[in-house]
Amino acid sequence: MATKKNRTPNVENDSWVVIAPASVTDIPKHDANPAFVRLRNPRTDAGSLYMLGSGDLQLYEVKAFEEHFHSWFVGQTVQRDGRLLFVTPMDPLYLILPYLIKSGKEGKFQPVDQVVTDEEFPVCSRLLSCTHSLASLHHIAEEKEVGSRKFHRYSEEKTINWLKKKVERTVTALKKRKVSVGEGVKSTTYIRVKSESDCCEEDYLRYAHGLISEYINEDLSKALLGHLQLPELTSPKETEPPSKKRKLSDKPVEAGEDYTKFNSADFARKPAKKLTAAQKSLAKVDKTGMKPMSSFFSPKISIRF
Amino acid sequence: MDLSTFEKDNSVSCRLASQIPDVCRTEDCCLGIDEAGRGPVLGPMVYGICFCPVSKKEELKDLKVADSKTLTEAERENLFQKLDEARSYVGWALEILSPNTISTSMLQRTKYNLNALSHDTAIGLVQYSLESGVQLKEIYVDTVGPAEKYEEKLSQLFPGIKVTVRPKADSLFPIVSAASICAKVARDCVVKGWKFAEDMGEVDTDYGSGYPNDPKTKAWLLKHLDPVFGYPQFVRFSWSTAQTLMDSKAVTVHWYDEEEDGEKAAQRQNNRSMLSYFSASGGGIDQNPTHQTHRFFTERRLRSLDTL
Numbered sequence: 001m002a003t004k005k006n007r008t009p010n011v012e013n014d015s016w017v018v019i020a021p022a023s024v025t026d027i028p029k030h031d032a033n034p035a036f037v038r039l040r041n042p043r044t045d046a047g048s049l050y051m052l053g054s055g056d057l058q059l060y061e062v063k064a065f066e067e068h069f070h071s072w073f074v075g076q077t078v079q080r081d082g083r084l085l086f087v088t089p090m091d092p093l094y095l096i097l098p099y100l101i102k103s104g105k106e107g108k109f110q111p112v113d114q115v116v117t118d119e120e121f122p123v124c125s126r127l128l129s130c131t132h133s134l135a136s137l138h139h140i141a142e143e144k145e146v147g148s149r150k151f152h153r154y155s156e157e158k159t160i161n162w163l164k165k166k167v168e169r170t171v172t173a174l175k176k177r178k179v180s181v182g183e184g185v186k187s188t189t190y191i192r193v194k195s196e197s198d199c200c201e202e203d204y205l206r207y208a209h210g211l212i213s214e215y216i217n218e219d220l221s222k223a224l225l226g227h228l229q230l231p232e233l234t235s236p237k238e239t240e241p242p243s244k245k246r247k248l249s250d251k252p253v254e255a256g257e258d259y260t261k262f263n264s265a266d267f268a269r270k271p272a273k274k275l276t277a278a279q280k281s282l283a284k285v286d287k288t289g290m291k292p293m294s295s296f297f298s299p300k301i302s303i304r305f
Numbered sequence: 306m307d308l309s310t311f312e313k314d315n316s317v318s319c320r321l322a323s324q325i326p327d328v329c330r331t332e333d334c335c336l337g338i339d340e341a342g343r344g345p346v347l348g349p350m351v352y353g354i355c356f357c358p359v360s361k362k363e364e365l366k367d368l369k370v371a372d373s374k375t376l377t378e379a380e381r382e383n384l385f386q387k388l389d390e391a392r393s394y395v396g397w398a399l400e401i402l403s404p405n406t407i408s409t410s411m412l413q414r415t416k417y418n419l420n421a422l423s424h425d426t427a428i429g430l431v432q433y434s435l436e437s438g439v440q441l442k443e444i445y446v447d448t449v450g451p452a453e454k455y456e457e458k459l460s461q462l463f464p465g466i467k468v469t470v471r472p473k474a475d476s477l478f479p480i481v482s483a484a485s486i487c488a489k490v491a492r493d494c495v496v497k498g499w500k501f502a503e504d505m506g507e508v509d510t511d512y513g514s515g516y517p518n519d520p521k522t523k524a525w526l527l528k529h530l531d532p533v534f535g536y537p538q539f540v541r542f543s544w545s546t547a548q549t550l551m552d553s554k555a556v557t558v559h560w561y562d563e564e565e566d567g568e569k570a571a572q573r574q575n576n577r578s579m580l581s582y583f584s585a586s587g588g589g590i591d592q593n594p595t596h597q598t599h600r601f602f603t604e605r606r607l608r609s610l611d612t613l
Binding site for chain 2 (some may be wrong): 016036038041046047048049061062063064065066067068069078085086179207210211213214
């Protein structure tokens with residue numbers, strides 16, 4: 001091939017390939033079509049794409065499968081991006097939680113519709129229309145009823161218990177789906193003859209905790225880890241890797257073994273050579289704060305969860 | 306020549322063969338190999354073998370078979386007729402390599418070049434004649450690539466058979482000329498009667514010789530270029546003529562195994578610059594400490610979206 005091909009910039013698509021449950025389009029009311037909405041991502045605090053099913057009855061998260069060198073043939077057309085969107089049901093409590101945590105700092109019982117407001121993402125108030133929202137608020141908040149009105153106050157204790165149950169249910173799902181949770185990377189298409197009996201409960205718990213942590217903030221994730229009685233893994237990257245270099249001494253450099261003796265006929269050990277002027281001046285250089293070259297090439301052990 | 310087996314599905318290769326004459330099973334035989342349609346950008350490449358008892362070599366000469374290139378189409382057809390009439394002692398076999406086979410071989414991930422394809426086809430045909438019981442003692446081949454190497458390769462594969470690889474073998478040995486006539490006649494037939502698998506509407510069948518330098522062929526290639534799919538299977542995609550036209554006139558398509566370089570490619574492939582390892586942070590550590598997506602998602606290439 002003589003010419004190098006230039007990539008044309010990605011053009012915005014006006015159509016997508018989506019896999020969504022049928023419930024997305026259950027239409028109880030005429031004017032309430034399912035819609036993609038931007039809401040505050042509880043993990044990153046930035047905006048992410050979600051979907052509200054028809055009538056705002058159910059919340060869905062949107063994940064995109066994306067890999068290079070993929071395109072779609074859709075009917076009689078070609079779609080440039082090989083992206084596949086997954087719309088999957090999601091518990092709206094995860095998205096309501098950050099608002100409750102925020103107002104919980106004031107320590108007051110408040111009506112929840114006053115709490116779940118966001119200037120940047122005004123759509124968030126529609127989260128409260130979801131079937132599960134109001135009915136399950138008691139998992140994360142204390143409730144008080146005054147007359148016909150309900151007031152709520154965030155409870156960390158309740159929330160952690162709720163999240164713990166989520167982790168346990170995730171563990172069950174992981175086991176059922178035979179998801180590989182061990183440290184080693186395994187191909188999902190690889191068929192294992194032996195069942196993974198070597199995967200201990202802790203691996204499952206850690207994996208499930210990691211998955212749930214995708215939907216909660218960092219502090220909560222750490223608190224949950226403690227509650228699950230899992231010690232926090234410290235990555236060894238914080239500490240300096242052990243230097244492989246031998247300690248420098250003031251004495252002149254001498255090889256540990258003298259291979260030259262095998263070359264000489266009499267096998268006599270020759271006296272150590274004196275340092276050259278250049279070596280001497282090198283040895284005098286101030287080495288404080290300098291890293292040995294080898295430290296850049298030592299294995300990086302990072303544990304992600 | 307009955308080409309219906311090939312025409313049933315012209316996307317794959319196909320073998321056609323005559324009856325094996327009885328004398329070829331009992332007497333020492335010679336065999337000639339030649340090909341037709343190596344250079345064209347259009348249509349199949351056809352490999353042909355012809356064999357007859359060594360004792361009948363002179364009779365073959367009397368049929369006045371000569372290098373197919375020096376003959377007109379009518380003369381070739383006439384000679385093929387004569388070979389067919391001599392079926393009591395002359396046998397032939399053909400391998401029609403469809404243009405699609407050529408394209409996919411040459412453009413697959415582990416490249417399979419035309420010379421290798423040619424060699425393997427020739428070897429396959431010799432193997433076929435041996436399996437059919439032909440008492441082979443001599444093989445004559447027109448050269449593909451360096452003659453000595455090819456000769457050595459064939460000699461090793463077929464011990465006990467005298468292999469002669471010569472340039473211009475088709476004009477030197479009548480049995481090779483006969484093979485070349487069989488191959489050429491088959492190729493002409495296939496090209497003339499090509500049935501397009503693609504729905505192309507009115508196809509202009511005036512594509513000239515099919516060689517890249519033929520202006521008619523070039524004009525045809527320009528006319529039938531589809532921006533998305535390129536060409537029908539009749540065209541050899543691996544030919545630079547076809548590739549150049551597709552590069553300039555059709556939509557660019559990127560493949561996983563394509564060579565790419567430059568900063569953009571590196572960035573796309575998530576490569577790190579060597580320099581990053583020497584930066585102040587000590588390097589090697591992920592620059593984004595805020596949040597790392599769980600491996601459940603990264604392993605499955607799933608990510609959240611900001612917007613559609």
